[in-house]
Amino acid sequence: MTNHTTEHSTRGAYVNEGEEFNRDTTYIEDRIVADPTASTDGEHQLWAAEAGTYRLVAARACPWANRALIVRRLLGLEDAISVGLPGPTHDARSWTFDLDEGGKDPVLGIERIQDAYFKRFPDYPRGITVPAIVHVESGAVVTNNFPQITEDFAKEWGAFHREGAPDLWPAEQEDEMRQVMKRIYTEINNGVYRCGFAGSQEAYNKAYQRLWDALDWVEERLATRRYLMGDHITEADVRLFTTLVRFDPVYFGHFKCNRQPLTTMPNLWGYARDLFQTPGFGDTVDFQQIKEHYYIVHEDINPTGIVPAGPQLENWLSDHGREALGGSPFNTDAGATAPGPVREGEYVTPGHNPLYPA
Structure with missing residues (x-):
């Protein structure tokens, strides 16, 4: 089989036909x-x-x-x-x-x-x-x-930093957090791309299994703790959230990560909504731009360029029930508070996010 390389739009991602997806991870490291x-x-x-x-x-x-x-x-x-x-x-x-x-x-x-x-x-x-x-x-x-x-x-x-800025890298948790973030990056953040850009059925099957093994691990981890590292948000939550918020609108179908939608995983879905409803998370998300990027730019995966109308997004504002596990987004005992209103000129386009109705 001819070894054909197709360049993609996501941080130097590429796929060789018949091979496993690889990502160029060489950046400007200043x-x-x-x-x-x-x-x-x-x-x-x-x-x-x-x-x-x-x-x-x-x-x-x-x-x-x-x-x-x-x-x-x-x-x-x-x-x-x-x-x-x-x-x-x-x-x-x-x-x-x-x-x-x-x-x-x-x-x-x-x-x-x-x-x-x-x-x-x-x-x-x-x-x-x-x-x-x-x-x-x-x-x-x-x-x-x-x-x-x-x-x-x-x-x-x-x-x-603003007064009340959270400690996203608590020193006492950093060693474990780095291990958690490494698995999230290799198996979930990058795992969805490994599925979507797989160059063969065999590569896809392996990628799919790796992704869902990791998602099942996180689902279990979140059964007993409100956030990945315990009672309060850290950088680890930021890194997982940006994949979860794109999962049902894009990765489930477009990248063939379709064992089940996020909405059917009780802990991950509750956790994702908890973060989405926390100032600083959901108010940065533009679902329409997310869908347009993947479905229009990835012409080899979606040659028609048709952007799907769904899914419905109002459920991102439904009760998540994660308070039952204790904790809070911001460690108030350490003086942390939620950020204030979104700055003028930085609002998500109305209608592109349930926090910003049309």
Whole structure:
């Protein structure tokens, strides 16, 4: 069989016909830290965390970018780091700012995020991905290393956190949390793509089994604890949520992850609704953009480009019952509080989310 490679739109994802899905995980690994001179990270170029210096480019459609939007809002970094929101679809070149007036980002003045990549690396050879952080003055990309971006938001941008910002990386839980997040990433976050972009029936069957083994593990874990690490939200919950919120609208059908919908798994479905109804989570989600991205951009999987009308979304606001397990989203004993209202200009389009009726 001819070894045919098809490029996809999700962080350098690709599939070889007859083979298992692989993901390009080579990113720009520069970091933005509180004090570059005091950092022990000698492997990467370090930039100083300064308010107003950087712009987060994060498409609502993308699960990896959605993480950054959630963490930025939970920590109250809106005044420190502005946000650019590309539209849900793109071509082979990159994400575009087609939702902005004139088709250009109002701060960076560019039509495509690739312009910021090429500003820094004129011959950049890898995927043009979001989230990306751009240095506003130079217009050059700083990093697109999505797991490090949110970890550094929590650990390195503390001087700019809002009063009452939650501790998303509790030190006493970090070792276990990293293990949990690693399994969530390899088996669930990436597992749905492994199913959707499988290059053979054998590869798909293996991917499907791995995904559902992991989802069953999380379903069991959530039977006795309100959140993945216990009584309060952490980064681990952010990382799982962005896959769960896309599961029934996209992954169940489009990626053939169809053993059962999320709504039939009592613990995961209750947990997902609990998070969705928590300020900072559901108010970043645009279901219409999510569906348009996957069903329009993935032409090899959905050649007609038809975007499904369903599923109904009102059930995301139904009672979840997770309070019975104790705990609360924010650790009030440690002074944590919910973020305030969504900032002007950062609302999800009305009708694209049950929190924002048409």
